[in-house]
Amino acid sequence: MDGKLADVKAIVYLRISQDRTDERSAVDRQGEDCRKLASVRGWEVVSTEVDNDISAAGKKQRRGFEAMVTAVESGHVGVVVAWALDRLQRNRRDELRLYELCQRKNVVLAFVKGPELDFSTAAGRLVADQLGSVARFEIEQKSERQARAAQQAAEQGRWVGGRRPFGYEADGMTVRPAEAAAIAAAYDSVLYGASLREVARTWNSQGFTTGQKRYKPGHEGEPSLWRADSVRVVLMNPRNIGKRVYKGETVSDAKWPAIVSEERFAAVTAMLKNPARISGKTGGRYLLSGLARCGVCGAPVHAGGTSRPGVRAYRCTASMGHFARRAEPVEEYVEAVVVSILSRPDAARLMQDDNRPDAEELRAQAVGLREQLDADAVDLANDLMSRSQFRALSAQRRAKLAAIDAMLADAGRVDVLGPLIGAEQVREVWDSLSMSRKRAVISVLMDAVIIHPPGRGTRNFNPATVEFKPKGN
Numbered sequence: 001m002d003g004k005l006a007d008v009k010a011i012v013y014l015r016i017s018q019d020r021t022d023e024r025s026a027v028d029r030q031g032e033d034c035r036k037l038a039s040v041r042g043w044e045v046v047s048t049e050v051d052n053d054i055s056a057a058g059k060k061q062r063r064g065f066e067a068m069v070t071a072v073e074s075g076h077v078g079v080v081v082a083w084a085l086d087r088l089q090r091n092r093r094d095e096l097r098l099y100e101l102c103q104r105k106n107v108v109l110a111f112v113k114g115p116e117l118d119f120s121t122a123a124g125r126l127v128a129d130q131l132g133s134v135a136r137f138e139i140e141q142k143s144e145r146q147a148r149a150a151q152q153a154a155e156q157g158r159w160v161g162g163r164r165p166f167g168y169e170a171d172g173m174t175v176r177p178a179e180a181a182a183i184a185a186a187y188d189s190v191l192y193g194a195s196l197r198e199v200a201r202t203w204n205s206q207g208f209t210t211g212q213k214r215y216k217p218g219h220e221g222e223p224s225l226w227r228a229d230s231v232r233v234v235l236m237n238p239r240n241i242g243k244r245v246y247k248g249e250t251v252s253d254a255k256w257p258a259i260v261s262e263e264r265f266a267a268v269t270a271m272l273k274n275p276a277r278i279s280g281k282t283g284g285r286y287l288l289s290g291l292a293r294c295g296v297c298g299a300p301v302h303a304g305g306t307s308r309p310g311v312r313a314y315r316c317t318a319s320m321g322h323f324a325r326r327a328e329p330v331e332e333y334v335e336a337v338v339v340s341i342l343s344r345p346d347a348a349r350l351m352q353d354d355n356r357p358d359a360e361e362l363r364a365q366a367v368g369l370r371e372q373l374d375a376d377a378v379d380l381a382n383d384l385m386s387r388s389q390f391r392a393l394s395a396q397r398r399a400k401l402a403a404i405d406a407m408l409a410d411a412g413r414v415d416v417l418g419p420l421i422g423a424e425q426v427r428e429v430w431d432s433l434s435m436s437r438k439r440a441v442i443s444v445l446m447d448a449v450i451i452h453p454p455g456r457g458t459r460n461f462n463p464a465t466v467e468f469k470p471k472g473n
């Protein structure tokens with residue numbers, strides 16, 4: 001063998017690996033051994049490439065490996081010298097790539113600790129083929145194994161890692177109480193009519209972040225603020241009701257605890273999937289916008305600014321506009337009335353809701369409809385039904401499903417009045433509520449607030465000009 005490869009140029013490839021602690025791991029010792037081998041064999045070392053798997057940035061560099069591959073590809077070297085087979089490549093894919101390349105270029109792989117693979121000989125090619133097919137087999141097995149493991153984990157409701165989910169610790173299993181409370185409160189807020197942007201603002205003001213880093217120039221490393229779309233992703237995630245999702249489908253009950261009830265989740269996701277369901281009654285910035293009606297024509301009454309700074313007015317929205325009157329006295333009066341209604345000893349009967357739908361029954365109906373939709377598709381595929389029959393039937397079933405989803409959303413509506421009923425100081429609780437929540441309370445208590453024109457020449461607020469239409473009358 002000696003002399004056969006004389007005048008051959010060699011490239012030395014060194015890799016520092018994290019998983020080895022033996023004394024030879026020092027890269028200079030590796031290099032020394034490799035050069036010694038080359039010199040004994042009479043090879044001229046033209047370059048040395050080094051990769052460091054223990055990089056400070058945590059990102060693994062492979063520039064050295066690529067440089068070595070390029071050198072082999074160029075045909076300038078006849079030998080690659082490395083310390084050991086496991087030092088030559090970081091993974092099976094790189095290994096396979098290198099074998100195929102060396103085979104193509106008739107390049108020798110020589111190891112200080114290990115065999116010498118001469119790809120120009122039949123014996124060398126045989127060994128390389130075998131090593132290559134082992135590598136290929138392992139790659140295939142590994143990806144199959146990974147796919148199977150991922151599916152199994154999903155079916156068993158296990159968390160397999162990834163970015164820390166908001167509301168839970170990094171183990172994906174333990175609830176992080178402050179964040180879980182923020183999530184639960186967000187479901188309530190959305191039900192009461194808050195927008196996703198409002199939720200994002202609240203979370204940001206409470207100091208929560210998405211946990212993701214921003215990669216905008218100048219903002220490296222800053223935690224990202226919540227936005228409507230990132231809040232939406234959190235609220236739509238079945239993880240929050242303790243369900244495990246795999247490839248977009250809910251596949252099992254998760255091992256981790258739920259943060260919110262299924263009813264609440266169904267109600268909110270129904271609203272978010274179909275923004276039309278978010279009633280105009282709860283969206284306004286002012287207490288009575290859209291909730292109040294004009295006492296003359298019945299048109300909705302909206303609040304807005306006036307020519308005087310800082311002064312708001314409620315206006316009839318009819319084309320002629322029957323009045324515009326200062327907002328504050330009207331709002332103060334309405335709030336006082338609401339608080340007095342809720343302070344009555346018999347206020348608890350307001351909580352009774354005879355029309356509350358049965359969520360269990362509705363869910364069963366929805367499941368039935370979805371099964372029928374699937375069955376229709378099978379019938380269509382088996383020519384048991386024409387395409388037009390299928391279309392008509394599907395439209396019918398989907399309409400029913402949409403109606404059920406809407407009712408489910410109502411079933412999930414939390415008791416708006418809950419914290420107010422039986423409160424020692426109803427006024428204090430009322431004052432602590434958000435605008436959307438106050439509006440929700442008013443729309444539960446009353447069908448409408450009727451605002452009349454303030455009357456000619458009156459400077460004082462006249463309670464008779466604001467009327468209430470109680471629920472169900």
Ligand SMILES: [Zn+2]
Binds near residue numbers: 296297298316
């Ligand atoms: Zn009017």
